Amino acid sequence: MTPLKAGDIAPKFSLPDQDGEEVNLTDFQGQRVLVYFYPKAMTPGCTVQACGLRDNMDDLKKAGVEVLGISTDKPEKLSRFAEKELLNFTLLSDENHQVCEQFGVWGEKSFMGKTYDGIHRISFLIDADGKIEHVFDDFKTSNHHDVVLNWLKEKRLMQSKTPGEEALARRLFYSHCLSRRPPNHPARHAPLL
16 A cells, blocks of 8 residues: 655545536635544544544635545435534545545554454645645544644634634533533533633
8 A cells, every 4th residue: 555645646536425426626726625534434443533624624725725534435325424413515425435545545454463454544735736745644533624724723824713712612622512501510600802
């Protein structure tokens, strides 16, 4: 398995989305696209990764980034996954793993002593001209979105928030966290910042 690298031209592909509609990479010509490959919809790690992207979609959009998630799951399963997790980006079905192979993310894996072929969790940021701008292959499912956003910030591709926007985001985050605590938890009634 040899994944594509930064500077390579991204393979053009057409795959069905979670609604069974064909989506072409060329539909995003002139835009930056994060194509992220994940092993299996509705599994713990893949759900954490997808929800992290969902929750940070505003920041990704501000950086001009569209998101496409690719797995070998059937469109019906992707539809259930998107609906259950309220995903706000497109999931694509590569049942025959042809696109996975083109990007070099299909290969031998091992789990609990068993060896099998499957998707390696790798993401590709494709620029407006269809060239791979960056490859993300060193992250945890829980921080994938942070790794992508930090790279965009380092490259100054993101618009920074004003102090007022930062304060509002912090207040919303803390109020959301506090509202999820059990009713008797002492921090539930803590003052907001």
